[in-house]
Amino acid sequence: MWKMAKEWVLNSATNRFQLNFKRNVGATSEAIRKCAPKSLQEWQEYYFKNIRSEEHIVDLGKKLYVKISEVLVAEIDEITEEDCVNYIKELVIDRTYDGYIREIKTIYEQLQEVLEVKIEPAPDEWDRLFNVDFFIKINGKYIGLQIKPVSQVSSIPEIYKERGIQHKSHIEFTKQYGGKVFYLFSCKQGDKKVIVNTEVIDEIKEEIENLQKNKAHKF
DSSP: OHHHHHHHHHHHHHHHTTTTSHHHHOOHHHHHHHHOOSSHHHHHHHHHHHTOOHHHHHHHHHHHHHIIIIIIHHHHHHOOHHHHHHHHHIIIIIHHHHHHHHHHHHHHHHHHHHHTSOOEEOOHHHHHHHOOSEEEEETTEEEEEEEEEOSSGGGHHHHHHHHHHHHHHHHHHHHHHEEEEEEEEEEEETTEEEESOTHHHHHHHHHHHHHHTTOOOOO
8 A cells, every 4th residue: 555655656746847758768658669678678778778878867766856855745744734625625516516517608509509599597596496507588488408418428318317307397497488498418529518419409499489489388
């Protein structure tokens, strides 16, 4: 266990102070392919002869020790219990919420562009009573939108179960405000957030057309 802890400290400090960067240790991946060693000893001899000297590597190790024993220790001494509590709170609460809001905003902006209608954030009361995040206003009536970020497509069935539980509140929304509530599942693909259940876009378009024609829902 201590060895793992020591390894973590050494690795973190080495990365932070960039002691393992190419400018310090050379292009090791390229060098070892060029060397094509048959043994560890052969690679070591090649490296010290052609890439960096052993003295240079020892100096990097000594520099790492200074960074850990002086710089990191000084920084750690300044950290209080309150700092740790605040950090964990920010990590779990603030950053999670910020990421969630960024994802939802990205999705609703995409949808707004596709539908060519204004999409607005729902009042807090609608969120509590009807599980609605955003709305579209058409002829004095409202369509509700609920955006659900999912980490992977396989988690969607679990959200469908949640959708069943919230069905009653969505029916109440339709009774009061005239329009249906639609679920949008968002998922990260590469660096972009996308709508997973794209078929819902046509359903929303149809609902917009119905409300524009003042068609009422039957219950």
